[in-house]
Amino acid sequence: MVLGNWSVRIGGAVLLLLVLVALAAPWLGTVDPTLFDAASRDLRPGGAGEITTLEGETVKHVFLMGSDSYGRDIYSRVLYGTRVSLIVGLAAALVALVVGVLAGLVAGYVRWADGVLMRVMDGIMAIPAILIAIAVVALWRASLTSVIVAIAIPEIPRVTRLVRSLVLTIREEPYVEAAVALGSSTPKIMFGHILPNTIAPLLVQGTYICAFAILLEAILSFLGVGLPPDIATWGNIMAEGRVQFVAYPHNVFFPGVFLAITVLAVNMLGDGLRDTLDPKMAQARVRTQVLDEHA
């Protein structure tokens, strides 16, 4: 049923391709993304030049997407950057989902914890996501882990609210009442009976978080507060290229195009999943859904 949806098909296919590109990056005519050569600075796309390997050899290399002001190969950096973006997107979505689900289950099922937990979540939601992420990265110095956590934190309240509202509905269902009557323990009811019924909306929400995380990672790198500049990420390539944008726009465009296509594919996958997994939600709750996703 899910695979019959065109959004899912296109989004999924593009993502699959990107995953393959990320995995196969070393065999796609790339060089080590950190290699540079002063003789090959600022080449136009398709320009031929040379690059010095780690062993100190100088080899001929065609710079398909040109080179940056250090003489690094943009094509290699963009392909390797795919890895970072996909890892950050997936990991941030997982972190936000796991923490958000736990908090949401507790808030929805344990009455006394609800008030405190939801006030904290409201507080987090009152601060724009990008500011939280910037502050957290500044706090721990930028590393892959800190960037992932920084991006996940502002997303946690949305997951928590979603799970909480689902739990509040599901806990009134007869099968939960039956489990309570049979004397099942609270954790068993939460994880065994309630959690499985939240999977579909969570999958949809997770996809949107993933798209947002990829975007936010690039923004952080672009602003110079994300991953260290020597790591090849799309945002870093663009941050490096922006200085010379007027003369060499390719440094910004190639990673930008990859970034836009990736985020678009993830968003399409999310829209498709929402329409197929939960048609009722797609119709009746489009409005609140849009509000929740993009706030």
Add this chain to the structure above:
Amino acid sequence: MLLVVAVLVFALLRLAPGDPAAIMAGDAATAEQIAQIRAGLGLDRPIVVQFGIWLGRVLSGDLGESFYFRIKVATLIGQRLEPTFALAGLTILIAVLVSVPLGVLAAWRQGGWFDRALMGFSVLGFSVPVFVLAYLLIWLLSLELGLLPVQGYARITDGFWPFLRHLILPATTLSVIYIALIARVTRASVLEALGEDYIRTARAKGLPESRVLVRHALANAAVPIATVIGIGIALLIGGVVVTESVYAIPGLGRLTVDAVLARDFPTIQGVILFFSLVYVLINLMIDLSYVFLDPRIRY
């Protein structure tokens, strides 16, 4: 809620490993000099005391002194206010003027080519990062066509036209994601209103379609549209940070990035608190506006 924000912001930044006193003192400072600066900033006191002092000051409008710029944070924010408000204001103006009519038209011809195109654009609008779009527009409008200045900002006191010329490009860039968001919500809520009985009645009594759409459908869809504009402010603030960096506009967004790079705690705190306050206040105002938008709502 703002108190929660205050605690979060304070905790977050005081846990930072970077030592602001050492940063301020510079590389050549001795240990005594650093200790002296630290005492001067109150950084040697217990954290709860620091928070108490800080909160008391914040409530009286004193956000402390910037470690980096060496002036009061409140003054600093005041200086940077105009460009950011001008940018945000123009963005909202463009976004609302463009997106609401588009959303209504899409809902009116649901499933038609215009509707599909708009929804396609909407997904695209969420996916293209604001800085990629920024460079695309700079390249097209400034470099290729030479219509608008590439970067920079002109104060409104320098004349209205230079002021506007410098703002059009950043505001257009920033409004795209906002247009995508508002158009989508407008479409959804107008669509919902169009399904109501009173629309059939209005059409049955022979009202022109434009009047049905605006007076009957759109008027009843106003509350969700206002809500999404309010929620979108968070998006807008995020966008401001990026847009100001790309277009070299000396506003609050640029200040945020500079403050983080310089590990300037009081400024980071001040800016985040200020942005959160603005966000909460705007949403409060929007909540209050419901009374006018929907006479059934009473507080």
